[in-house]
Amino acid sequence: MHIIIPAETLPVLAECDLCVIGGSCTGVFAAIRAARLGAKVILLEKQNRLGGVATLGLVGMWHSLYDTTGSQQIIAGLTLETLQQLARTGACTDFSAEGGQRGIRLNPEELTLELDAMVAREKNLTLHLHTTFSRAIMQGEGDCQAIVAENKSGRFAIKAKIFLDASGDGVLCKSAQLPMRRPVHPQPPSSCARFSNWSFPPAFDLRECIERYRDRLPDLPCGYYWGMQQPNSTLYMLAGTRVLNCDCDNAEEISKAELTARRQIRALLQMLRQELPEQKIYLETLPAAIGIREGLHIESIGTLQGQDLLSGRPCPEAIANGTYPVDIHNDQDDSITFKRLDGSTSTTRNGTRIASGRWLPEGQSLPCYQIPLSCLIPRGARNILCAGRMLDADREAFGAVRVMVNLNQCGEAAGAAAMQALDSSQPVTSIDVQAVRKLLRAGGAIII
Numbered sequence: 001m002h003i004i005i006p007a008e009t010l011p012v013l014a015e016c017d018l019c020v021i022g023g024s025c026t027g028v029f030a031a032i033r034a035a036r037l038g039a040k041v042i043l044l045e046k047q048n049r050l051g052g053v054a055t056l057g058l059v060g061m062w063h064s065l066y067d068t069t070g071s072q073q074i075i076a077g078l079t080l081e082t083l084q085q086l087a088r089t090g091a092c093t094d095f096s097a098e099g100g101q102r103g104i105r106l107n108p109e110e111l112t113l114e115l116d117a118m119v120a121r122e123k124n125l126t127l128h129l130h131t132t133f134s135r136a137i138m139q140g141e142g143d144c145q146a147i148v149a150e151n152k153s154g155r156f157a158i159k160a161k162i163f164l165d166a167s168g169d170g171v172l173c174k175s176a177q178l179p180m181r182r183p184v185h186p187q188p189p190s191s192c193a194r195f196s197n198w199s200f201p202p203a204f205d206l207r208e209c210i211e212r213y214r215d216r217l218p219d220l221p222c223g224y225y226w227g228m229q230q231p232n233s234t235l236y237m238l239a240g241t242r243v244l245n246c247d248c249d250n251a252e253e254i255s256k257a258e259l260t261a262r263r264q265i266r267a268l269l270q271m272l273r274q275e276l277p278e279q280k281i282y283l284e285t286l287p288a289a290i291g292i293r294e295g296l297h298i299e300s301i302g303t304l305q306g307q308d309l310l311s312g313r314p315c316p317e318a319i320a321n322g323t324y325p326v327d328i329h330n331d332q333d334d335s336i337t338f339k340r341l342d343g344s345t346s347t348t349r350n351g352t353r354i355a356s357g358r359w360l361p362e363g364q365s366l367p368c369y370q371i372p373l374s375c376l377i378p379r380g381a382r383n384i385l386c387a388g389r390m391l392d393a394d395r396e397a398f399g400a401v402r403v404m405v406n407l408n409q410c411g412e413a414a415g416a417a418a419m420q421a422l423d424s425s426q427p428v429t430s431i432d433v434q435a436v437r438k439l440l441r442a443g444g445a446i447i448i
């Protein structure tokens with residue numbers, strides 16, 4: 001059954017140089033970089049706050065800004081600027097070479113406030129929260145004339161010279177009918193949760209307890225979990241759920257996934273109440289949305305392949321550097337596979353290592369890897385760029401680049417790339433990468 005919607009006339013809310021869809025740090029850093037370079041920027045976010053998975057999803061954990069030797073800083077720019085601001089109030093942990101190796105923990109609420117302040121300082125940047133992108137209006141192949149968005153005031157259009165899809169889900173690229181693909185086994189989504197009084201008696205083993213209760217509470221999550229105490233908070237964040245076999249691009253499946261993940265959290269809470277009543281462990285926060293690790297990917301002018309990412313060869317077109325290992329959460333069971341820059345590999349299932357080895361000869365390691373701009377430029381696009389988890393990478397490369405310090409840099413680079421395309425009046429597929437690298441370096445990014 002179908003229904004026909006009569007053609008409608010929409011007001012054009014604004015015209016700008018760059019319209020960014022999605023307000024995680026990826027989108028925010030793109031918007032800020034472009035605004036600082038002089039572009040008039042509009043940033044749309046469908047939720048009530050900026051930060052994406054880092055804030056809405058409660059995942060306040062960034063990774064090292066240094067190479068694996070700890071001797072060279074490889075990430076700076078807006079990522080460093082944000083951390084420096086957070087550090088003033090103790091809202092993030094030590095991000096020096098030594099401290100950062102253990103992961104940089106952030107307070108999600110204070111990150112929200114910091115992003116508000118950063119955006120407010122940019123006079124060329126207008127933010128619309130509670131505003132959802134709904135469709136692209138195309139004027140030719142890969143050439144977007146305007147986008148339609150909606151919020152409480154109604155439906156409207158925004159015209160821009162360049163559009164950046166930083167929605168994670170690739171909503172703009174999909175609507176613009178740019179080529180996209182769904183991985184056969186996308187990494188599974190998870191909902192985090194925060195608890196108070198998260199402490200256990202000395203002999204207590206959470207994993208053992210979950211297995212002991214599994215028959216009684218079949219909704220208990222599978223065996224993979226990690227967690228952390230968040231700075232400036234008494235709360236403990238647990239990333240302990242996993243929804244298997246989920247297509248996060250399918251509305252029905254993602255709706256069911258929210259419920260499944262919350263049932264897992266509920267079962268965990270029930271178990272802890274029964275097993276450790278004296279501990280008084282309370283559930284304090286659920287995420288605003290389930291955390292999506294992987295959905296659709298764009299098809300770009302240069303797919304990032306794991307073998308290139310981990311080749312150790314310098315990448316003359318790099319716009320970002322990283323050290324996070326290839327980290328693949330299985331969507332069929334609770335296993336997780338790592339391929340680390342120290343040359344080791346391992347697969348763990350339910351807390352037990354089931355395989356380990358080396359992919360580099362003994363004694364060899366990689367200091368870092370690099371991400372080229374090409375994986376952010378959709379094939380066939382004229383004025384559409386992308387940044388974030390829908391970038392074009394194979395399973396292995398995606399496993400590594402998908403973390404926030406990497407995507408933050410990609411966002412910042414997309415902002416500079418948009419500016420370069422504007423200045424040169426060239427389609428995005430002809431962007432001068434060396435000019436983008438120069439803009440990024442001048443803006444404080446580390447470009448190797």
Ligand SMILES: Cc1cc2nc3c(=O)[nH]c(=O)nc-3n(C[C@H](O)[C@H](O)[C@H](O)COP(=O)(O)OP(=O)(O)OC[C@H]3O[C@@H](n4cnc5c(N)ncnc54)[C@H](O)[C@@H]3O)c2cc1C
Binds near residue numbers: 025063134189192
């Ligand atoms: C449980 C979990 C744990 C993780 N752990 C870590 C970790 O410890 N460290 C790490 O660095 N990474 C971690 N990751 C990975 C990382 O968080 C994500 O890959 C990354 O945040 C993705 O960033 P993004 O900008 O692409 O998307 P998102 O963070 O998902 O941001 C997309 C933004 O776009 C908005 N948006 C979407 N559609 C629209 C629309 N139609 N209109 C307007 N706005 C829209 C969303 O509301 C959101 O704010 C984890 C991921 C998960 C799920």
